Amino acid sequence: MIAKKALELLNDVEFSEKYQGVQEYAEMLIVCKEALEKQIPKKPINEEGYCICTCCRGDLGVSDDDIFIYELSMPKYCSNCGCMLDWSEVENG
Numbered sequence: 001m002i003a004k005k006a007l008e009l010l011n012d013v014e015f016s017e018k019y020q021g022v023q024e025y026a027e028m029l030i031v032c033k034e035a036l037e038k039q040i041p042k043k044p045i046n047e048e049g050y051c052i053c054t055c056c057r058g059d060l061g062v063s064d065d066d067i068f069i070y071e072l073s074m075p076k077y078c079s080n081c082g083c084m085l086d087w088s089e090v091e092n093g
Contacts (some may be wrong), residue, residue, distance in 0.1 A: 007036045041086035056081035 060082035
């Protein structure tokens with residue numbers, strides 16, 4: 001099963017209701033959901049010339065100018081939260 005499909009199941013209300021009331025299972029699902037969300041690549045946000053993480057809004061240590069210079073060595077994951085990054089296009093925030 002791919003991460004996107006697993007995430008869809010975790011977000012499915014009927015699927016979740018089957019296990020309602022089981023506290024440890026519910027907590028595990030929350031942790032799994034957060035981890036899976038971070039494995040789906042997200043485009044960094046370009047805010048005032050600096051690139052920030054979409055998940056945690058942490059500074060990725062890359063500016064507008066660096067994108068073109070260091071294109072091949074851009075970080076694949078946010079060093080703050082571990083979110084996978086997609087540098088194919090940087091969004092303007």
